[in-house]
Amino acid sequence: MPADIYLNVAVSGLLTGLVYGLMALGLSVIFGVVRVVNFAHGEMMTIAMYLAVALFANYKLDPLVMMVPIAVVLFVLGYLMQRGLISPFINRPEHSQFMLLVAIALIMVNGLLIVFGPDAQSVQTSYSYDSFMVGRLIVDATKVYAGAAAVAVAAALFAFFRFTLIGKAIRACADNYAGALVVGLNVKSLYALTFGIGAACVGAAGAMMAVLVDVTPPLGPAYTLLAFVIVITGGLGSMPGALLGGLLIGITEALGGLFFTPSAKSMFAFGLLVLVLLFRPQGILGKRPS
Amino acid sequence: MSELLLSGVPRRALVLLAALLAALVAFPLLVNDYFITVLILILYFAYVGQAWNIMMGFAGQLSLGHALYVGLGAYAAAALYVHFGISPWIGLGASIVISAAAGAAIGFLAFRFGVAGVYFAILTIAFGEFARIGFDHWHWVGGSAGFFLPVANYTRNDLLYLRGSPTMFYYLFLGITVAAFVLCHALLRSRAGYYWLAIRESPEAAQALGIDIFRYKMYAVTLSAAMTSLGGVLFAFYYNNLFPEQVFHISRSIELILGPIIGGIGTLFGPIIGAFLLTALAESLHEVMAAFGIDVPGIKQVFYGFCLLLVVMFLPDGVWPPLARRLGLGRAPSKRSEG
Numbered sequence: 001m002p003a004d005i006y007l008n009v010a011v012s013g014l015l016t017g018l019v020y021g022l023m024a025l026g027l028s029v030i031f032g033v034v035r036v037v038n039f040a041h042g043e044m045m046t047i048a049m050y051l052a053v054a055l056f057a058n059y060k061l062d063p064l065v066m067m068v069p070i071a072v073v074l075f076v077l078g079y080l081m082q083r084g085l086i087s088p089f090i091n092r093p094e095h096s097q098f099m100l101l102v103a104i105a106l107i108m109v110n111g112l113l114i115v116f117g118p119d120a121q122s123v124q125t126s127y128s129y130d131s132f133m134v135g136r137l138i139v140d141a142t143k144v145y146a147g148a149a150a151v152a153v154a155a156a157l158f159a160f161f162r163f164t165l166i167g168k169a170i171r172a173c174a175d176n177y178a179g180a181l182v183v184g185l186n187v188k189s190l191y192a193l194t195f196g197i198g199a200a201c202v203g204a205a206g207a208m209m210a211v212l213v214d215v216t217p218p219l220g221p222a223y224t225l226l227a228f229v230i231v232i233t234g235g236l237g238s239m240p241g242a243l244l245g246g247l248l249i250g251i252t253e254a255l256g257g258l259f260f261t262p263s264a265k266s267m268f269a270f271g272l273l274v275l276v277l278l279f280r281p282q283g284i285l286g287k288r289p290s
Numbered sequence: 291m292s293e294l295l296l297s298g299v300p301r302r303a304l305v306l307l308a309a310l311l312a313a314l315v316a317f318p319l320l321v322n323d324y325f326i327t328v329l330i331l332i333l334y335f336a337y338v339g340q341a342w343n344i345m346m347g348f349a350g351q352l353s354l355g356h357a358l359y360v361g362l363g364a365y366a367a368a369a370l371y372v373h374f375g376i377s378p379w380i381g382l383g384a385s386i387v388i389s390a391a392a393g394a395a396i397g398f399l400a401f402r403f404g405v406a407g408v409y410f411a412i413l414t415i416a417f418g419e420f421a422r423i424g425f426d427h428w429h430w431v432g433g434s435a436g437f438f439l440p441v442a443n444y445t446r447n448d449l450l451y452l453r454g455s456p457t458m459f460y461y462l463f464l465g466i467t468v469a470a471f472v473l474c475h476a477l478l479r480s481r482a483g484y485y486w487l488a489i490r491e492s493p494e495a496a497q498a499l500g501i502d503i504f505r506y507k508m509y510a511v512t513l514s515a516a517m518t519s520l521g522g523v524l525f526a527f528y529y530n531n532l533f534p535e536q537v538f539h540i541s542r543s544i545e546l547i548l549g550p551i552i553g554g555i556g557t558l559f560g561p562i563i564g565a566f567l568l569t570a571l572a573e574s575l576h577e578v579m580a581a582f583g584i585d586v587p588g589i590k591q592v593f594y595g596f597c598l599l600l601v602v603m604f605l606p607d608g609v610w611p612p613l614a615r616r617l618g619l620g621r622a623p624s625k626r627s628e629g
Contacts, residue, residue: 037408085599085603088603092606094352094407094408094411095346095352095551095555096551096602096606098352098354098411099548099551099598099602100599100602100603102544102548102598103595103596103598103599103602104595104599105595106591106592106594106595106598107591107592107595107596107599109588109591110588110589110590110591110592110595111588111592112588113587113588114586114587114588114589114592118587217588221540221541225415225419225540228412228415229416232409232412236408236409261427263423263426263427263434264423264426264427266419266423267419267420267423267424270416270419270420270423271420273412273413273416274413274416274417274420277400277403277405277409277412277413277416278399278403278405279403281403281404281405281409
């Protein structure tokens with residue numbers, strides 16, 4: 001019987017991990033191309049979560065359906081952020097970019113606090129308490145839907161980067177900045193597009209996460225950290241790495257919470273990060289920065 | 291010694307420094323308790339900012355986890371005092387040893403494995419968060435419910451056990467801030483200081499010139515951690531309560547480095563002027579909000595965020611370097627290279 005519990009918890013962690021992975025994918029795409037570490041990532045995630053909560057509370061719109069419009073809103077936000085604020089900082093030192101994004105994050109998280117207040121808010125859909133039985137496994141329906149949606153969005157993103165012309169152009173910017181300029185790519189607008197795409201990933205992930213957990217403003221900084229842990233574990237700049245990192249962290253957290261106390265669960269995520277940084281600093285699937 | 295410290299410093303700078311120091315020494319006689327607590331906050335941030343600046347501003351290693359060293363220092367001295375009645379001056383030794391060891395361990399692991407830049411910064415966050423959650427579950431020092439020192443008796447200053455009035459703490463913080471300033475000034479003129487600047491500007495070139503960059507990075511992180519923990523000890527005995535969620539939180543690490551970044555990274559005055567500007571800004575926002583009867587949680591931080599945004603956008607080198615030029619204080623000790 002205990003073995004069943006572990007398996008159940010691991011599956012549940014794995015499904016949450018898919019959503020984590022999608023969130024981290026956004027960070028990874030942004031860093032991989034624009035070379036800016038988005039320290040406001042988790043705050044953008046919470047904006048998406050609050051959008052989902054507000055749409056549900058006021059218009060009874062299902063967050064998993066609203067995923068697409070929310071992703072579009074976040075895309076616009078990301079695009080404008082890159083165009084208006086981050087673009088002048090591209091060639092500045094790291095600490096300068098860090099300060100800029102910390103300031104943006106501070107504004108976002110406290111803006112949410114002003115608009116939505118400090119209390120936890122949640123979404124109760126008609127299927128919130130449903131579950132599937134697979135053999136002896138019991139899986140929450142919400143987690144299955146959210147996980148499946150995360151996989152679908154990630155697959156769409158991979159296809160975009162692989163097969164579309166714009167996707168290829170963005171990858172060209174990431175591979176060789178000077179070369180991209182030489183062949184006449186509009187790097188500035190491609191960067192803004194990339195930031196928008198990264199933000200859209202977070203938007204979709206936020207809509208999914210809204211059905212899984214209660215939203216409070218301090219979740220923002222916590223998710224920023226979590227996204228870092230995931231992308232560095234998986235490999236900063238590697239897209240499959242971000243997804244793999246999300247899965248690993250999701251399972252680690254879930255099992256860590258089961259073996260010890262849930263409040264200590266992120267300690268295991270950080271422990272995993274420290275191990276990865278020490279023995280494979282480029283991440284599990286990352287390439288060594290040259 | 292004094293010749294070494296003073297040579298080459300513009301006369302004007304010395305006069306201004308002496309005037310500033312005299313004003314700071316005289317302040318408690320002129321202002322009320324509220325201003326003393328604000329000044330203590332400024333001095334605290336100036337001190338830990340100076341300590342952080344050794345690592346980032348001099349040696350170019352971005353640490354985003356300095357709350358770890360503040361916290362280790364604070365908890366070590368406080369635990370020795372509360373559980374065994376040991377004077378914080380002895381506890382201080384333990385704090386410094388523990389923090390320096392933690393800094394050295396993180397540095398050793400990171401620098402040996404070639405972890406640098408963003409990766410190093412996030413490693414430092416990870417260790418800080420690790421400590422935060424660990425202390426949350428460590429009941430000997432109160433766990434998440436907090437660790438409390440017996441509240442100070444304001445009428446009598448006991449310097450041996452650091453129990454006393456804010457004025458006593460003001461002078462202690464002033465003392466360590468001045469000491470850190472002088473130490474950093476001396477360091478910048480020492481062999482280690484020049485090596486650090488070389489490593490910051492170009493690790494490859496520094497190594498090619500025969501500098502043992504691993505060893506000098508280790509010196510920077512160990513010294514910075516040790517100095518930061520001293521700030522943590524005074525912090526613990528001044529506030530009398532410690533909560534892991536507050537002491538070790540990433541936002542503490544960020545708060546602590548805003549001063550030097552706003553003031554000017556790698557400069558001696560940057561951390562001081564940055565701490566002054568940010569604390570003054572936060573306090574005046576508080577006053578303005580109170581005066582207008584606005585009591586919305588978060589609105590202060592939004593303004594604060596906008597001010598930070600404006601400074602980083604329009605003063606990329608921080609406030610001090612352009613100000614120093616305007617005051618005619620010669621070149622600031624550092625100018626970051628592009629990229």
